[in-house]
Amino acid sequence: MAVKYNTDFLGDVISKDEWKAMAPFTKEAFRMVKKGSGAGNDFLGWVSLPDDYDKEEFARIEAAAERIKGSCDIFVVLGIGGSYLGARAAIEFVKSPLYNNLKKDTPDVYFAGNNISPTALTELLSICEGKDICVNVISKSGTTTETAIAFRVFKKLLTDRYGVEGARSRIFATTDRARGTLKQYADECGFETFVVPDDVGGRFSVLTAVGLLPIAVAGIDIKELMRGASEARAAYSSENLFKNDVLKYAATRNILYRRGKSVEIMVGYEPYMLMLNEWWKQLYGESEGKENKGILPASVVFSTDLHSLGQYIQEGRRDLFETVLSVKNPGASFVIPEDDANVDGLNFLAGKELDEVNKTAMIATLFAHNDGGVPNNLIEISDRSPYSLGYLIYFFELACAVSGYLLGVNPFNQPGVESYKKNMFALLGKPGYEQEGKILRKRMK
Amino acid sequence: MAVKYNTDFLGDVISKDEWKAMAPFTKEAFRMVKKGSGAGNDFLGWVSLPDDYDKEEFARIEAAAERIKGSCDIFVVLGIGGSYLGARAAIEFVKSPLYNNLKKDTPDVYFAGNNISPTALTELLSICEGKDICVNVISKSGTTTETAIAFRVFKKLLTDRYGVEGARSRIFATTDRARGTLKQYADECGFETFVVPDDVGGRFSVLTAVGLLPIAVAGIDIKELMRGASEARAAYSSENLFKNDVLKYAATRNILYRRGKSVEIMVGYEPYMLMLNEWWKQLYGESEGKENKGILPASVVFSTDLHSLGQYIQEGRRDLFETVLSVKNPGASFVIPEDDANVDGLNFLAGKELDEVNKTAMIATLFAHNDGGVPNNLIEISDRSPYSLGYLIYFFELACAVSGYLLGVNPFNQPGVESYKKNMFALLGKPGYEQEGKILRKRMK
Numbered sequence: 103m104a105v106k107y108n109t110d111f112l113g114d115v116i117s118k119d120e121w122k123a124m125a126p127f128t129k130e131a132f133r134m135v136k137k138g139s140g141a142g143n144d145f146l147g148w149v150s151l152p153d154d155y156d157k158e159e160f161a162r163i164e165a166a167a168e169r170i171k172g173s174c175d176i177f178v179v180l181g182i183g184g185s186y187l188g189a190r191a192a193i194e195f196v197k198s199p200l201y202n203n204l205k206k207d208t209p210d211v212y213f214a215g216n217n218i219s220p221t222a223l224t225e226l227l228s229i230c231e232g233k234d235i236c237v238n239v240i241s242k243s244g245t246t247t248e249t250a251i252a253f254r255v256f257k258k259l260l261t262d263r264y265g266v267e268g269a270r271s272r273i274f275a276t277t278d279r280a281r282g283t284l285k286q287y288a289d290e291c292g293f294e295t296f297v298v299p300d301d302v303g304g305r306f307s308v309l310t311a312v313g314l315l316p317i318a319v320a321g322i323d324i325k326e327l328m329r330g331a332s333e334a335r336a337a338y339s340s341e342n343l344f345k346n347d348v349l350k351y352a353a354t355r356n357i358l359y360r361r362g363k364s365v366e367i368m369v370g371y372e373p374y375m376l377m378l379n380e381w382w383k384q385l386y387g388e389s390e391g392k393e394n395k396g397i398l399p400a401s402v403v404f405s406t407d408l409h410s411l412g413q414y415i416q417e418g419r420r421d422l423f424e425t426v427l428s429v430k431n432p433g434a435s436f437v438i439p440e441d442d443a444n445v446d447g448l449n450f451l452a453g454k455e456l457d458e459v460n461k462t463a464m465i466a467t468l469f470a471h472n473d474g475g476v477p478n479n480l481i482e483i484s485d486r487s488p489y490s491l492g493y494l495i496y497f498f499e500l501a502c503a504v505s506g507y508l509l510g511v512n513p514f515n516q517p518g519v520e521s522y523k524k525n526m527f528a529l530l531g532k533p534g535y536e537q538e539g540k541i542l543r544k545r546m547k
Numbered sequence: 548m549a550v551k552y553n554t555d556f557l558g559d560v561i562s563k564d565e566w567k568a569m570a571p572f573t574k575e576a577f578r579m580v581k582k583g584s585g586a587g588n589d590f591l592g593w594v595s596l597p598d599d600y601d602k603e604e605f606a607r608i609e610a611a612a613e614r615i616k617g618s619c620d621i622f623v624v625l626g627i628g629g630s631y632l633g634a635r636a637a638i639e640f641v642k643s644p645l646y647n648n649l650k651k652d653t654p655d656v657y658f659a660g661n662n663i664s665p666t667a668l669t670e671l672l673s674i675c676e677g678k679d680i681c682v683n684v685i686s687k688s689g690t691t692t693e694t695a696i697a698f699r700v701f702k703k704l705l706t707d708r709y710g711v712e713g714a715r716s717r718i719f720a721t722t723d724r725a726r727g728t729l730k731q732y733a734d735e736c737g738f739e740t741f742v743v744p745d746d747v748g749g750r751f752s753v754l755t756a757v758g759l760l761p762i763a764v765a766g767i768d769i770k771e772l773m774r775g776a777s778e779a780r781a782a783y784s785s786e787n788l789f790k791n792d793v794l795k796y797a798a799t800r801n802i803l804y805r806r807g808k809s810v811e812i813m814v815g816y817e818p819y820m821l822m823l824n825e826w827w828k829q830l831y832g833e834s835e836g837k838e839n840k841g842i843l844p845a846s847v848v849f850s851t852d853l854h855s856l857g858q859y860i861q862e863g864r865r866d867l868f869e870t871v872l873s874v875k876n877p878g879a880s881f882v883i884p885e886d887d888a889n890v891d892g893l894n895f896l897a898g899k900e901l902d903e904v905n906k907t908a909m910i911a912t913l914f915a916h917n918d919g920g921v922p923n924n925l926i927e928i929s930d931r932s933p934y935s936l937g938y939l940i941y942f943f944e945l946a947c948a949v950s951g952y953l954l955g956v957n958p959f960n961q962p963g964v965e966s967y968k969k970n971m972f973a974l975l976g977k978p979g980y981e982q983e984g985k986i987l988r989k990r991m992k
Contacts, residue, residue: 200674218904220900221879222817224879225643247893250890284891287890365843373664388855388859395864405662405663408967410632410832411844412833413837416963418835443732447728448692451696463967466968466974518858519853522853
């Protein structure tokens, strides 16, 4: 098992009887996912994806990634939300948060089209000066404002620089299979296209072309990523909570929530986990935060944030629990040097692996936070390999669906995301929003 | 006023009478700060710092920054918590989150010694290969584990590369004025030293040498930063809540908290605000999160995170409020291009400034979240200048102290941060922790 769920640090808060009491419901929730009998059942494509993905398209993704690697210095990925976080999380987790700053034989990868910042766009264009570029635009409809604006800019840049023909071979569109303006336009222009499946929502899409193309361009073995997810699918098939860690984690979250623990803090002990935390926050926050309920997902990277949010977690309001993600094999060795001066008094650490100190800090913190009244889930992942990451992704996706059903919500919709968009279009004068515009402008006095 | 506090988007939740009812208490809390009559009053050095700082040292900081700029490609800053977040926040806010990737005539700035990650340290060393380096170690005592380990490594690197003499001119120690092993060692070795004042806690230290040296090396005018803070100090001198935005913000936070709004989400609309959010989270979380109380500080960058946490904020549990930070003058112009194909249907935006769309998204979201039951503070800052940032820093610091006293805590201590450290030292076998070590090892079975 590449992923192990450890409940030793929950403290004494959950008895075996409580998990037993939840078992019939996790079983039922899991059946809703497997049989498609719950709300949002037209978005269950991710369940079987690790085995049933489109092999022909997968081969095209691998081939496109090879061409991209050979033809550009910078790969610009345009997408927002689920069309952004998964790929970035995977590249940082498997490669590095400093991926773009390290020497390597794969292109730099920059993510844009995920904000409306004039400075961010201006700066990225300056970074692209004198570099060869390929672009991946990711949008199911093609009309997502942030992504579409950035695509206008980069399409023009590529056409100006490489001509229509040249741009054609450098633009890749990940979009709807058949409908949508972007699909139509991409076909007209001759861009290679990849599919955002109809039955996979954005936050569950990292193992589709949405995530796979940028991940492959960064030199990560996407076959291994899928293999990990597939083995996780097989491993997490039992309907018995005591034999299926996915169900146990989902149950634990709901037990803690009902007990007033309304904030879950995802904890990493490596800077390369920061964006994985962000991916997880969208997955859980967007799936469960509705109907005035849901656990608020937050995140930290320790030991860094032990020196910022550590005080709050140790002694603040007791409505928190943590889920700690620990990578067993750090993949790097660093021995703490002896220092004759011993100014810092740390020679008792000399000769130790830095990772041993890091892991000790983790155990120390698990005890400290437990003693402070904060239950801790501990999720142990074998290493930073794409295989293990694929395994973990599937663990979190499946647990999210089960947990959402346990909470009594549709884990696959996101009705609240439209509210700001509607207001924005109205205030920007988008055709069709005239009435809303009038009302809002009145509220602004 | 470089900073304006706008309460128009709180919704109808707070009446003028409620603020009136708080006014005597904000007055008293402010007096406790000014007179030093409250708990933690030996840590009030930051109050008068913008005017009463050490001018001789300030000139030395500016001179050292010039020398560093002229003698290295990479400036490595070693520090954690308050010895890390302020400088990084300022550099990203005034310059860019992509500062290290942009062309410029100042050194790259990398922050290390803020984690225990072997991969992070290994990668930074690989980035430093073949580059000229200067190092700033920031630690009051010199014994902070994360920072001290990194300092061992970089001190050795510099000595190996430049010899003892060469390293001497490239290492800068920001530490205690007189005591502490690092101060003593730095003097012995002949490193230039700067002061972490006794009466300024880490999270309030960005306007001391702790923050100022790295900020100056990045080419930011630190005189302007101090001038902004100084003018804020003068502007926020009234004891009347209705004439002092600092008191009004502090009162509002406490009113909302008592009403069950236990999470404050700091919202930026530019990627360059991400680390400022982190600085703010330490400031407020560490000051208020104690005695089982305090508002949990969280953060997002919109519109990016409207596509991840937006759903939760719009429709999840209603124990949230937001504080939106808006920069009036974006400092960059970007006009949305016309596109003949108009695939995205966004030609109605063609010719508009991107910043106008960004600001409209903000107004749209303020209304949407208000309608969803989330009160919003709006803090408007004139621009990204160091002057305005200095102003904002002082606003937040003063409001934090007042808010902490209103909550009934000592805003200047952080007793909970020691818990994990004590366990860690015990488990690592640090001399003097033998007994704790035994107990903990027993708990591990």
